[in-house]
Amino acid sequence: MRRNRFTAEQIDEKDMEYLKTLAHKCRGDILKMTTLAGSGHPGGSMSSIEMYLTLYYFANVDPKDPKNPDRDRIIISHGHTSPGVYSALGNLGFFNIDEAIAYFRLAGSIFEGHVERYVPGVEWSTGNLGQGLSAGCGMALSAKLLKKDFHVFVVMGDGEQQKGQISEARRFAKKYNLSNLTVLIDYNKLQLSGPLSEIMPQNIKENYLSDGWEVIEVDGHDFEALYKAIREAIYDNKPTAILAHTIMGKGVSFMENKFEFHGRALKPDEYKRALEELGIEDDLEKYKKMREEFKPSGKHVIEPYPINIETGTPITYEKDAKIDNRGAFGKALTDLGRLNVGKEDKTPIAVVDCDLMESVRTHEFSKIAPENFFEVGIQEHNAATLAGALSSQGVITFFADFGVFGVDETYNQHRLNDINFTNLKVIVTHCGLDVGEDGKTHQCIDYIGAFRNLFGFKIIVPADGNQTDRVIRYVAKEFGNFLVAMGRSVAPIITDENGNPLFGGNYEFIYGKMDKVRDGDKATIIACGPMVAKAVQVWEKLKEKGIKIKVFNFTSPKEIDWNALSEAAKTGFILTYEDHNVHTGIGNVIAEALLEGGYKVKFKKLGVKEYGLSGKPDALYKFQGLDVDSVVDLILRELK
Numbered sequence: 001m002r003r004n005r006f007t008a009e010q011i012d013e014k015d016m017e018y019l020k021t022l023a024h025k026c027r028g029d030i031l032k033m034t035t036l037a038g039s040g041h042p043g044g045s046m047s048s049i050e051m052y053l054t055l056y057y058f059a060n061v062d063p064k065d066p067k068n069p070d071r072d073r074i075i076i077s078h079g080h081t082s083p084g085v086y087s088a089l090g091n092l093g094f095f096n097i098d099e100a101i102a103y104f105r106l107a108g109s110i111f112e113g114h115v116e117r118y119v120p121g122v123e124w125s126t127g128n129l130g131q132g133l134s135a136g137c138g139m140a141l142s143a144k145l146l147k148k149d150f151h152v153f154v155v156m157g158d159g160e161q162q163k164g165q166i167s168e169a170r171r172f173a174k175k176y177n178l179s180n181l182t183v184l185i186d187y188n189k190l191q192l193s194g195p196l197s198e199i200m201p202q203n204i205k206e207n208y209l210s211d212g213w214e215v216i217e218v219d220g221h222d223f224e225a226l227y228k229a230i231r232e233a234i235y236d237n238k239p240t241a242i243l244a245h246t247i248m249g250k251g252v253s254f255m256e257n258k259f260e261f262h263g264r265a266l267k268p269d270e271y272k273r274a275l276e277e278l279g280i281e282d283d284l285e286k287y288k289k290m291r292e293e294f295k296p297s298g299k300h301v302i303e304p305y306p307i308n309i310e311t312g313t314p315i316t317y318e319k320d321a322k323i324d325n326r327g328a329f330g331k332a333l334t335d336l337g338r339l340n341v342g343k344e345d346k347t348p349i350a351v352v353d354c355d356l357m358e359s360v361r362t363h364e365f366s367k368i369a370p371e372n373f374f375e376v377g378i379q380e381h382n383a384a385t386l387a388g389a390l391s392s393q394g395v396i397t398f399f400a401d402f403g404v405f406g407v408d409e410t411y412n413q414h415r416l417n418d419i420n421f422t423n424l425k426v427i428v429t430h431c432g433l434d435v436g437e438d439g440k441t442h443q444c445i446d447y448i449g450a451f452r453n454l455f456g457f458k459i460i461v462p463a464d465g466n467q468t469d470r471v472i473r474y475v476a477k478e479f480g481n482f483l484v485a486m487g488r489s490v491a492p493i494i495t496d497e498n499g500n501p502l503f504g505g506n507y508e509f510i511y512g513k514m515d516k517v518r519d520g521d522k523a524t525i526i527a528c529g530p531m532v533a534k535a536v537q538v539w540e541k542l543k544e545k546g547i548k549i550k551v552f553n554f555t556s557p558k559e560i561d562w563n564a565l566s567e568a569a570k571t572g573f574i575l576t577y578e579d580h581n582v583h584t585g586i587g588n589v590i591a592e593a594l595l596e597g598g599y600k601v602k603f604k605k606l607g608v609k610e611y612g613l614s615g616k617p618d619a620l621y622k623f624q625g626l627d628v629d630s631v632v633d634l635i636l637r638e639l640k
Helices: 013-037 042-058 079-091 097-103 132-145 164-175 204-210 223-235 268-278 284-292 325-340 363-368 380-392 403-409 411-419 433-438 447-451 465-477 531-544 562-569 586-597 617-623 628-639
Strands: 073-076 152-157 181-187 214-219 240-245 349-353 373-375 396-402 424-429 458-460 482-485 515-518 524-527 550-553 573-581 602-608
Touching (some): 013 079, 013 097, 013 223, 013 268, 013 284, 042 079, 042 181, 042 223, 073 079, 073 132, 097 284, 132 152, 132 164, 132 181, 132 380, 164 204, 164 380, 181 204, 181 223, 204 214, 204 240, 214 223, 223 240, 325 349, 325 465, 349 363, 349 380, 380 396, 380 403, 380 411, 380 424, 396 403, 403 424, 403 447, 403 482, 411 424, 424 465, 433 617, 447 482, 465 482, 515 531, 524 562, 524 586, 531 550, 531 573, 531 628, 550 562, 562 586, 573 586, 573 628, 586 602, 602 628
Parallel strands (some): 181 240, 214 240, 349 373, 349 396, 396 424, 424 482, 524 550
Antiparallel strands (some): 515 550
């Protein structure tokens, strides 16, 4: 039966007895599944179980309709307590508890070692500690943008409070008064290697209070106290943290207050002793048999939500236009905002910024849609996670940042976003040596190599303002995770041989298509980003010498356009040309494809060979042999 959210002033006696009985059974189930799997985290699962049962029983969630859009969201940040989560959900009817026990940590089962979003009742795949509160902030924001009355609960461990990202999320929640957000902390004072006081002392209560949160302290094993605290937190109109004092391994005497059981399954003799103490039947043989007979049902995925937006009419910048790609991004984004924000029939659009709005050109969007623009400040880790979580809830989300922050600094956060099947548009500016005077610390030269590791992210590196405009409109309407990378400087408009904008007018961006920019038969340059314009200059200089080469724009470096590659290979010599680490960029992508396709062709890679200097981009390119004259000389030598 679907319940209303903590509406009664207190738990009635019947519910209290039911939950106590259930908690006792859940402890047995936790021990069964971890013992059967031979691994897992029983200690924290047993200290968190009363919190899980209280939330899943009284929150506005329905076992028969776990994806109802109006449901409350319950995020388990310390995802290693999955045995506790599965036991609570299974016993409350979200799925068959016997299957959770038998198939825990079994390859092909949904009941993985850390909670995964495709399990009914689980809202966010976690395991990387410290990210749950940021995800909660994103979901709490989505309720406001979607005009939904759901509450977000984030259950966390005490050890993970050591993570800096949590303090970022606390400040964000306070700034935006996320009163529909409640945190519950399992305060058993133990972590994997020992007591918190020895591993890393911290003042959890004081930290939340200093960031402006309300804090309530309770006995985390007392259902009545937990219920009252959660109810108070829901209705106090402030972000509130509940510090629940608990006991590691609660319910089994030899496990209680022993950090050794944080991440260790019981040995067979310990398991038998524990079940005897609990007075629970040892039916492990039944589950062993089920485990042996298990057959995987296929790949587990999250279904995308429908997107309904107006992408508008693309802007065409003429050949003499002075526009940088980030400027073209900002104009396209603002256009999307004007067309869609505030329209009830359109999918909401949100923008997340990290104190860089003018540099990454999101400032105009912030003016026309202030309620959909979120200034996170210098808190990139929190921004990346909350943006991903926000995008997972039916909000098209743009996270704009400099490359070194939006890629390198937040790689782990985007990896978890990708695991969660989010719909995030990561727009990174200031990539490559093109950043110039800011120097090596700010020249992101590894964005392709880094994000090639993320299975669900698509990478796009547009060549000029016209292509950037069309790319932004494209990624907005396409579900999925995208990285769109660009430099800092004004980029020349790419034209055809007649001087017309190549990517203007009726040009349509097609993901995975390699665009032919110039034709020839003596060699081929495959370039991306700012190097496409330089490749055209190389083409012009060689043409003056009577040599015609092909130039291709490799905009989607994770996808091979085999027809274009075959055409390029027929010239007999391919040169890749990029403002990116030469060891991990498009050169490696093309080399792999040539080998896989069995092409016999001369091949060379040109790219960034070492960290750049501080100076004008053209000077930095020359230092690394990436200037136009150096490329011309190289091709002439190779063609002799």
